[in-house]
Amino acid sequence: MPLVVYSVLRLLLFAVAVGALWLVGLRGWLLVLVAAAVALMLSYLTLRGPRDAASRYLAERAERRARTKERFSRAIEDDAAAEDAAVDAADGSDAPPAR
Numbered sequence: 001m002p003l004v005v006y007s008v009l010r011l012l013l014f015a016v017a018v019g020a021l022w023l024v025g026l027r028g029w030l031l032v033l034v035a036a037a038v039a040l041m042l043s044y045l046t047l048r049g050p051r052d053a054a055s056r057y058l059a060e061r062a063e064r065r066a067r068t069k070e071r072f073s074r075a076i077e078d079d080a081a082a083e084d085a086a087v088d089a090a091d092g093s094d095a096p097p098a099r
Contacts (some may be wrong), residue, residue, distance in 0.1 A: 002053040009047055014039040 015092055017035040026034060043051075 002050065002057045006047065006050040006054040010039065010043050013046075015041050017042070056097055 014035060017038040018031065020037070021031055021035050065071070072080075
């Protein structure tokens with residue numbers, strides 16, 4: 001969730017920058033480039049809390065993934081194991097597939 005909050009706040013800053021620069025009279029592709037640069041600087045200055053929360057969330061997720069050796073959530077891993085068991089049961093033979 002912290003990633004979503006941070007991303008939405010950055011998009012809002014970009015929209016505000018586009019609107020402000022549009023009102024100033026900047027148009028065309030330069031509007032988008034300057035607005036992106038302004039939004040980047042503003043997000044660096046104003047969004048420290050959400051940025052730190054998002055980075056903590058990602059670090060905790062990477063640590064948990066490294067500790068459990070799971071690539072996905074437990075529910076997805078269980079579903080994949082059940083699907084593999086069903087395919088193996090339906091196959092019924094241990095022979096390699098014919099070429």
